[in-house]
Structure formats: C-alpha cells, structure tokens
Amino acid sequence: MGRAQAIRALGAMSGTSLDGVDAAMVLTDGETVFETGQSAYRAYSPEETATLRAALGRWPGDELEAAARVIHDAHVDVLSRFDDVHLVGFHGQTLAHEPRGRGTHQLGDGAALADALGVPVVWDFRSADVRLGGEGAPLAPFYHFACARSLEAREPLAFLNLGGVGNLTWIDPSKDRPEVDSALLAFDTGPANAPLNDLMTERRGIPFDADGTLAATGTVVDGALELFLDEGYFLKMPPKSLDRDDFSLMLDLVRELSDADAAATMTAMVAAAVMRGIEHCPVPPARLLVTGGGRKNPVMMAMLAAGLDCAVEPVEAVGLDGDMLEAQAFAFLAVRVMRGLPTSCPGTTGVRAAVGGGEVSRPASSRAVRLG
Numbered sequence: 325m326g327r328a329q330a331i332r333a334l335g336a337m338s339g340t341s342l343d344g345v346d347a348a349m350v351l352t353d354g355e356t357v358f359e360t361g362q363s364a365y366r367a368y369s370p371e372e373t374a375t376l377r378a379a380l381g382r383w384p385g386d387e388l389e390a391a392a393r394v395i396h397d398a399h400v401d402v403l404s405r406f407d408d409v410h411l412v413g414f415h416g417q418t419l420a421h422e423p424r425g426r427g428t429h430q431l432g433d434g435a436a437l438a439d440a441l442g443v444p445v446v447w448d449f450r451s452a453d454v455r456l457g458g459e460g461a462p463l464a465p466f467y468h469f470a471c472a473r474s475l476e477a478r479e480p481l482a483f484l485n486l487g488g489v490g491n492l493t494w495i496d497p498s499k500d501r502p503e504v505d506s507a508l509l510a511f512d513t514g515p516a517n518a519p520l521n522d523l524m525t526e527r528r529g530i531p532f533d534a535d536g537t538l539a540a541t542g543t544v545v546d547g548a549l550e551l552f553l554d555e556g557y558f559l560k561m562p563p564k565s566l567d568r569d570d571f572s573l574m575l576d577l578v579r580e581l582s583d584a585d586a587a588a589t590m591t592a593m594v595a596a597a598v599m600r601g602i603e604h605c606p607v608p609p610a611r612l613l614v615t616g617g618g619r620k621n622p623v624m625m626a627m628l629a630a631g632l633d634c635a636v637e638p639v640e641a642v643g644l645d646g647d648m649l650e651a652q653a654f655a656f657l658a659v660r661v662m663r664g665l666p667t668s669c670p671g672t673t674g675v676r677a678a679v680g681g682g683e684v685s686r687p688a689s690s691r692a693v694r695l696g
C-alpha cells in the first residue's frame with residue numbers, strides 16, 4: 325500500500341475525563357501516516373457530563389438511553405463538521421472496563437452513527453481483544469508505533485498519555501511492524517487526571533487543577549505516597565489496564581490533607597506511578613513524549629522530569645498534537661480494521677496473538693444500494 329491508496333479517516337474519542345469529544349482527520353493506509361488534518365473538539369455541557377457520569381459502571385443495564393443519546397448527538401454534531409470523509413473510527417465512551425470480569429463496554433452505536441453520517445463507521449474496537457484473552461486496552465500503541473517510525477526515531481522511546489487514566493507505550497523503532505515480537509510494550513501506568521479532577525470538584529467545585537496551580541502551593545505527603553505505591557498493581561507485569569475508578573483508594577489516602585497538600589500529593593502519585601511503569605520497560609526509553617491533558621500541568625511534568633533519567637517533553641516537541649493523538653489513533657485503527665491488519669498484539673494488551681478488533685457498520689443507504 326502507499327499514499328495513492330490512503331484513506332481519509334476521521335477518528336473520534338470520548339475519554340475518561342468526560343469533558344468532550346475529540347475528532348481528527350488522518351490520511352493513512354493503516355501503516356504509514358501520510359498526513360494529519362483538520363480536528364475539532366465538542367465539549368459536553370455540565371448536564372451532559374452529569375448524564376455520562378451517572379452511567380459509569382452501569383453496564384449492563386437498561387437505563388442508559390439518556391447517556392446513549394448524549395454520545396450519539398455529540399458525535400453527530402462534531403463529526404458532521406468534516407468534509408470528504410471516507411471512514412470514521414468511533415471509540416465511544418467507556419462505561420465499564422473489567423477484561424477478566426464483565427468485559428469492556430464503550431457506549432455508542434456505530435450502526436446508528438453510520439446512518440446519521442452516511443459514512444462507514446468502525447467501532448467496538450476493544451471486545452475482540454478481550455474475547456481472545458487480552459486487556460482490550462490500551463489501543464493507541466499501534467498508532468504510537470507509526471508516529472515513532474515517521475519521526476525516524478533510532479533509539480527506543482516511549483509515549484505517555486496523561487488523560488483520566490495514564491498509559492504508556494514503549495517502542496523499539498528498529499522493528500518494521502508493530503505486531504512483531506518485542507516491537508512494543510504497552511500498559512496503563514495508573515490513575516492520572518480522573519481522581520485529581522474528582523478531588524477538585526469535591527473540594528473546590530471546579531473541574532480540574534488548571535496549570536497545577538493548587539498543587540504548586542502544597543507539599544507532597546510521603547506517607548500517603550508510599551501507601552499508594554504499595555498497591556499490587558505497580559508490581560504486576562504488563563500488559564495491564566485499568567478502569568477509570570479503579571484507584572478510588574487515592575482519594576481516601578488524601579482525605580485528611582488540606583486541599584493544596586492533597587492536590588500536590590495526588591499529582592506526585594500520578595508521576596510516581598509512571599516512574600514505576602517505566603521500570604517495566606525492556607530498556608529505558610531515550611525520551612518520553614507526553615500526550616493528553618496532563619502534559620499541560622507543569623507541576624506533573626516537573627515531577628516526571630525530576631524522577632526520570634530521560635527527556636520528558638510534550639509531543640508538540642516532535643510536531644504532534646497532544647490534544648488529538650487519541651482521536652487520530654482511532655482513525656488510524658479504523659483503516660487497519662478495514663485492511664484486515666491487527667490493532668493489538670501480545671505486547672500491547674496481552675492478547676494471545678495479534679488481533680484486529682472492530683466492527684464495521686455501513687450506512688443504511690449504501691446497504692440498500694448493495695442489496696438492490
């Protein structure tokens with residue numbers, strides 16, 4: 325394949341922070357990223373966020389219509405702003421993620437979205453991986469691999485996404501395909517912004533600690549940090565993944581602290597979880613490229629830089645867009661699904677063998693044409 329066969333794919337991600345939908349165009353054949361294009365963000369209103377929050381963990385359940393409507397309408401709203409789209413990659417909203425329990429569920433109906441947009445939609449990216457024994461997450465690593473290749477990186481490097489949850493992808497860029505043995509190691513590092521946001525909402529009535537302003541005035545309480553790091557999750561060998569609220573313990577550990585000390589200590593917990601994660605890498609990465617909202621938190625970034633031996637930089641340092649990388653990833657993965665290429669492998673999710681996850685829904689109009 326090559327640029328001549330490339331597809332204009334549009335990816336959409338509604339992340340664990342429940343703040344809105346990111347959407348971004350990628351021109352790709354599913355192996356090489358030829359171009360990234362237009363992007364857009366559609367924030368959820370406070371009422372919409374509340375509706376989604378109320379649905380978290382409620383799957384399987386029969387009271388999800390209101391949340392499903394929020395997901396559908398917000399996606400139609402933002403995705404219909406784009407022209408000349410060949411394919412959509414639709415992640416949906418994770419409501420529950422228990423790969424060894426009730427499974428993983430992303431709210432959203434790709435078939436209804438395909439009908440509304442008149443474009444084929446790839447969706448339900450995680451279930452096939454879980455069915456084959458994988459974690460079903462993280463899935464951005466194959467896109468991170470393509471980005472590392474296009475950067476012509478020579479030494480192993482890592483991408484870190486600091487969203488609601490943190491996830492890390494270690495890459496050996498000398499390998500020519502992501503699914504070959506030891507090209508990738510990926511896993512969720514631990515909680516990231518989600519519990520910190522919950523603290524800010526609970527204590528201050530604001531959605532997040534903008535620029536780490538509150539954390540910067542507090543002191544890290546070592547005892548709480550040590551108790552956090554005693555969690556078995558950090559010793560567990562990757563691949564491994566988390567649900568948004570798997571670390572409710574974090575808030576309990578700072579319950580007695582002042583607002584500023586609690587924010588500082590939770591920010592340190594996020595950074596320390598990443599440091600523990602990096603110890604699992606086959607060799608230390610030469611650089612850590614940070615994506616997601618946490619890269620805009622200077623206190624979090626400084627704590628990471630102080631604790632690691634490698635360069636810690638936002639992905640903008642290499643010309644990537646840290647607000648849109650995940651949306652781009654699902655555009656890229658959609659093209660891989662259409663081409664029958666894998667989207668995860670033992671090194672990224674622990675799945676038994678490389679697997680292509682994703683359901684394809686074509687719009688009713690094209691189904692009718694084909695039937696006729």
Ligand SMILES: Nc1ncnc2c1ncn2[C@@H]1O[C@H](COP(=O)(O)OP(=O)(O)OP(=O)(O)O)[C@@H](O)[C@H]1O
Nearest residue numbers: 339340341487488489517532534535616617620621
């Ligand atoms: N200027 C800033 N200062 C501090 N934190 C910030 C800033 N901007 C964004 N954030 C944090 O980043 C979060 C959003 O991150 P992001 O959009 O990457 O999350 P997400 O995509 O929903 O999560 P996930 O990757 O887990 O699905 C915000 O909720 C906030 O906590």
Ligand SMILES: CC(=O)N[C@H]1[C@@H]2OC[C@@H](O2)[C@@H](O)[C@@H]1O[C@H](C)C(=O)O
Nearest residue numbers: 340418421461462463464489491650
């Ligand atoms: C189950 C689920 O939705 N997981 C998300 C979440 O948010 C960050 C982290 O936890 C990561 O595992 C994943 O998202 C990214 C986009 C991924 O799959 O790579």
